[in-house]
Amino acid sequence: xxxxxxxxxxxxxxxxxxxxxxxxxxxxxxxxxxxxxxxxxxxxxxxxxxxxxxxxxxxxxxxxxxxxxxxxxxxxxxxxxxxxxxxxxxxxxxxxxxxxxxxxxxxxxxxxxxxxxxxxxxxxxxxxxxxxxxxxxxxxxxxxxxxxxxxxxxxxxxxxxxxxxxxxxxxxxxxxxxxxxxxxxxxxxxxxxxxxxxxxxxxxxxxxxxxxxxxxxxxxxxxxxxxxxxxxxxxxxxxxxxxxxxxxxxxxxxxxxxxxxxxxxxxxxxxxxxxxxxxxxxxxxxxxxxxx
Amino acid sequence: xxxxxxxxxxxxxxxxxxxxxxxxxxxxxxxxxxxxxxxxxxxxxxxxxxxxxxxxxxxxxxxxxxxxxxxxxxxxxxxxxxxxxxxxxxxxxxxxxxxxxxxxxxxxxxxxxxxxxxxxxxxxxxxxxxxxxxxxxxxxxxxxxxxxxxxxxxxxxxxxxxxxxxxxxxxxxxxxxxxxxxxxxxxxxxxxxxxxxxxxxxxxxxxxxxxxxxxxxxxxxxxxxxxxxxxxxxxxxxxxxxxxxxxxxxxxxxxxxxxxxxxxxxxxxxxxxxxxxxxx
Numbered sequence: 295x296x297x298x299x300x301x302x303x304x305x306x307x308x309x310x311x312x313x314x315x316x317x318x319x320x321x322x323x324x325x326x327x328x329x330x331x332x333x334x335x336x337x338x339x340x341x342x343x344x345x346x347x348x349x350x351x352x353x354x355x356x357x358x359x360x361x362x363x364x365x366x367x368x369x370x371x372x373x374x375x376x377x378x379x380x381x382x383x384x385x386x387x388x389x390x391x392x393x394x395x396x397x398x399x400x401x402x403x404x405x406x407x408x409x410x411x412x413x414x415x416x417x418x419x420x421x422x423x424x425x426x427x428x429x430x431x432x433x434x435x436x437x438x439x440x441x442x443x444x445x446x447x448x449x450x451x452x453x454x455x456x457x458x459x460x461x462x463x464x465x466x467x468x469x470x471x472x473x474x475x476x477x478x479x480x481x482x483x484x485x486x487x488x489x490x491x492x493x494x495x496x497x498x499x500x501x502x503x504x505x506x507x508x509x510x511x512x513x514x515x516x517x518x519x520x521x522x523x524x525x526x527x528x529x530x531x532x533x534x535x536x537x538x539x540x541x542x543x544x545x546x547x548x549x550x551x552x553x554x555x556x557x558x559x560x561x562x563x564x565x566x567x568x569x570x571x572x573x574x575x576x577x578x579x580x581x582x583x584x585x586x
Numbered sequence: 587x588x589x590x591x592x593x594x595x596x597x598x599x600x601x602x603x604x605x606x607x608x609x610x611x612x613x614x615x616x617x618x619x620x621x622x623x624x625x626x627x628x629x630x631x632x633x634x635x636x637x638x639x640x641x642x643x644x645x646x647x648x649x650x651x652x653x654x655x656x657x658x659x660x661x662x663x664x665x666x667x668x669x670x671x672x673x674x675x676x677x678x679x680x681x682x683x684x685x686x687x688x689x690x691x692x693x694x695x696x697x698x699x700x701x702x703x704x705x706x707x708x709x710x711x712x713x714x715x716x717x718x719x720x721x722x723x724x725x726x727x728x729x730x731x732x733x734x735x736x737x738x739x740x741x742x743x744x745x746x747x748x749x750x751x752x753x754x755x756x757x758x759x760x761x762x763x764x765x766x767x768x769x770x771x772x773x774x775x776x777x778x779x780x781x782x783x784x785x786x787x788x789x790x791x792x793x794x795x796x797x798x799x800x801x802x803x804x805x806x807x808x809x810x811x812x813x814x815x816x817x818x819x820x821x822x823x824x825x826x827x828x829x830x831x832x833x834x835x836x837x838x839x840x841x842x843x844x845x846x847x848x849x850x851x852x853x854x855x856x857x858x859x860x861x862x863x864x865x866x
Contacts, residue, residue, distance in 0.1 A: 314690035315702060317683040318746055322709055325717060325743035332720035385616055393613065401854045402617045405624060407861065408846035410804035412820045416827075416839035420627045423832060427626045430644045441641070463623065468861075475862035516711070524713050527806045527820070531828060541715060541807060548719050548811055561716035568713045 330565065336558040348555035358556070359538040367539045370454075370529075371522035374461045378518060379511070381462065382469035387503075389470075390477045400474070407467045414464040415531025419445070422456050445532065453533040460528050465521070469514045476510030477503070516575045523567050540564050624843055631840035635833065657827070657837040665822035666841070668734055672809070672818055673802040675738035677795050680745040681753075685791075688753025689779070693762065710747035710864070717743060718811040725812065732814045740812060741802040748864050749798060755863050756790035757783065793856030797864075800849060800857075 337348050352360045389400055406414060421427045422444040429441035444452045480503065488498045526541035535546060544560035547553040630638060631653060633646035658666075690696075691703055721740060722731060730736035760783050768778035806820035813821055819842065827838040850857065 308696075311690040311694035311696040311699075314686035314694075315706075318687035318706060318750055319702070321683050322706065322743065322746060325740070326709065326712060326714075328724065329717035329720035332723055333716070336720060336723065388609075388612060388616065391609070393609070399613055399617050400858070401850055402621050404854070404858060404861075405620060405846065405850055408800055408804075408849050408857070409843060410806055410820045412806050412823055413804075413839055413842035413846075416823070416835050417623045417627045417843065420630050420836055420839060421623050425639055425641065425832070427622075427630070427644070430641060433641050434644055463620070467620075471858060471861040475858075520711055520713065524715050524807075526715070527824070530824060534828070544715075544719060545807065545811060548722070554719060554722065557719040561719045564713050565716045568711070572711055 330562075333558040333561050336555050337562060340555075348553070348559050351553070352556055352559050357551075359535065359543055360560075363538040363540050363543045366454075366537050367523060367525065370457065370461070370525060370537075370539070371519065373458055374465075375515070375518050375522060377458075377462050378466045378469050379514060382466045382473055382514070383511070385466070385470050386473035386477055389474060403470055404467050406464045407471065409464075411464065411525075411527030412531055414460055415528040418456060418460040418463065419532060422459075447536045450533075450536055453536055456532050457529055457537060460532065461525070464528065465518065468521075469518060472510050472514040472517070473507065476507045480506050512575070512579050516572070519571050519575070520568050523564055523571070624847070627836065627839045627843055631833075631836035638833075653833040653837040654840055657834055657841065660826065660834070661817075661822060662819065662838070662841060665817050665819040668816055668822075669803055669819040671734050672738045672741060673799045675735065676741040676745055676802040677798045679738060679742040680749045680798055681791075681795070683742070684746045684749030685753050687750045688755075689757050691750070691754040692757035693765075706747055707751050708747075710751070714740075714744040715807040718808040721812060731812070732816055734813075734816055734818075737809050737812050737818060738802075740808045741805060744805065744808070745798045745801050748801070749794060752794045752797065752860060752863055753787075753791065756787050756794065759790070760786045790856075793853055793860055796849060796853050797857060797860040800846075803845070 338344055338346070340347070352358050385403060389396070389403065393399075409417075419426070422442075423429070424441040424443060429438075432438045433441060442452070443449045444456045446453075484502045484506075485498065488502060493501070524541050525539050526545065529537055529539050530542055530545070535542065540560055540563065544557045544564070547560065548557035629645065632649045632651065634648035634650055637643045637646035637648055687706065691699070717740060721736075725731040725733075725736050730739070764782050764786070765778045768782045769775065773781065803818075804820065805818075806824055809818040810821040810824050817825060823838045823842065827834050
C-alpha cells in the first residue's frame with residue numbers, strides 16, 4: 295500500500311457513513327418535503343395570491359362531505375381499534391402455546407396481511423352480498439327468509455358494520471404479528487422462574503407477560519391509530535361515498551371533481567392529524583415509562 | 587387417603603382433556619374465521635352463475651374460468667403486468683438508496699447516528715398517501731403523470747424507510763468479524779462487502795425484496811391518484827370492477843388473492859420476521 299494513501303483513506307473513512315446515508319435521506323426529504331410544500335401552495339394559493347376558497351368549499355359547501363368524513367373516520371377508528379387490539383392479543387396468546395399444526399395456524403392468521411385493502415373489501419363483499427356465503431348459509435338453515443342487505447345507500451348502518459367486520463378481519467393480523475413477535479421475545483427463563491416460585495397462570499400473565507408486552511402493545515396501538523386515518527380501500531369498495539372518510543374524499547375531489555386544491559387540503563389534514571397523534575402517543579407513553 | 591388421590595387425579599385428567607378440547611376448538615374457530623373468506627372467494631369466483639344465484643346452493647358443484655378470463659380481457663391482464671413492473675422498479679430504487687443506508691446504520695458509529703435513524707425510520711409512520719395529490723402537479727411538469735415510473739418513484743418513498751430498517755437489521759446479523767478477517771487478508775472494504783457480507787445477507791435480502799414487492803403490489807391510493815390509463819391492478823379494480831356485476835368483482839378478488847397465497851406459502855417464515863422487524 296502507498297504510504298501517502300493511508301491518511302487520505304482515514305480522512306475519507308469518517309465521511310463514508312454519511313455518504314451511504316445521503317441518497318436515502320435526500321430522496322425522503324424531497325419526496326415528503328416537496329409534496330407538503332406543494333400541497334400548501336395548491337390549497338391556499340391561486341396565481342400567487344393567498345386564498346381561502348378551498349377551505350371555504352371544504353368547510354361550508356353542500357358538495358363537500360368533510361364533516362361527515364371526519365366523523366366517520368373517527369367513528370371507525372374508535373370502533374375498530376379496540377376490537378382489533380383485544381382480538382389480536384387473544385390470538386397471540388393462543389399462538390404462543392405450542393401445539394400440533396402450530397405453524398400452519400400462524401400462517402393462516404397472517405394471510406390477510408399479504409392482500410391489498412381493495413382485495414379485502416371485495417372478499418367480504420363475496421361473504422356478505424345478498425347471494426353471498428353468509429346469506430346463503432342463514433337462508434338454507436332457515437334462520438332468515440330474506441337475505442340481509444349489507445350494501446347500498448339505503449343500508450348505511452349495515453355498510454358501516456360490513457366495513458368494521460372487514461377491517462377487523464384484515465388488520466387484526468398486523469396487530470397480531472407485532473404482539474406475537476413481542477411474546478416470542480420473552481425469555482423462557484422468566485416462566486421457569488415463575489414456576490419455581492409457584493406463580494399461578496394469572497400471576498404469570500399479570501407480572502411477566504403483560505409488562506413485557508407493553509411496548510409491543512403501545513407500538514401496535516400507534517400503528518393502528520395512524521393507519522386508521524388513512525382508511526380508504528375497504529371503505530371505497532364496500533360503501534363508496536355512502537360512508538365518507540378523509541382519504542376517500544381526497545381521492546374523490548382529486549379524480550372525480552378535479553379539485554386539486556381541496557384534495558391537497560385533505561392531504562394536509564391527514565398529515566397534520568397523524569403528526570398530532572404521534573406526538574400525543576410519545577408524550578403519553580413516555581410518561582408511563584417514567585412511572586414504571 | 588389413596589382413594590381421594592385417585593379421585594383428584596381423575597378430576598385433573600378430565601380437566602386436562604376438557605382444556606385441550608376447548609383450546610383446539612378456539613384455534614379452529616380463529617383459523618376458520620381468517621381462512622374461510624379466502625376459500626369462499628375462490629369458490630364463488632369460479633362458480634357457475636346459475637348455481638351462485640340459487641339461494642340454497644352454498645357450495646356450487648359446477649365451475650368455470652369464464653369470469654376471470656373476461657376480467658383479464660377487460661384490462662386486468664395489462665394491469666397485472668403494470669403492477670409487476672411498478673413493484674420491480676420499486677424494489678430496484680428502494681434497494682439502491684436504502685441498502686447503503688441500512689449498511690451504514692449496521693456497521694458504522696458516527697455522530698448524529700441515533701437522530702438520523704430516528705428520522706429515517708420514523709418516516710415509516712408518515713401517512714405516505716398524502717404525497718400523491720401534490721405529486722400530480724410535479725409529475726405533469728416532468729411528464730411523469732400516468733406513467734409506471736412515476737408510481738414506482740412514489741412507492742419508493744413509501745418503501746425506503748422499511749428497506750433501511752430491514753437491511754440494517756439483516757446486516758447487523760452478519761458477524762462483523764468475518765468482514766474484518768477479509769480486510770486482514772487484503773480485501774478492500776467494498777470487496778469484503780461484496781464477497782463476504784452480501785452472500786451471507788442474501789436470503790434475508792431476498793425476503794426483504796418480497797416484502798417490498800407485496801407493499802407496492804397492494805398499494806392502491808397513490809397508484810389510483812397518479813395514473814389514469816396505465817393503472818396497476820388495485821387501481822384498475824378500484825376504477826373498473828366496482829361498477830360491474832358480482833362475478834367481475836369476485837374475479838377481481840380472486841386475481842388479487844392468489845399471489846398472496848403463493849407469497850405466504852413460499853416465504854411465510856421470512857415474512858413474519860420482516861413484519862416483526864418493521865412493525866416494532
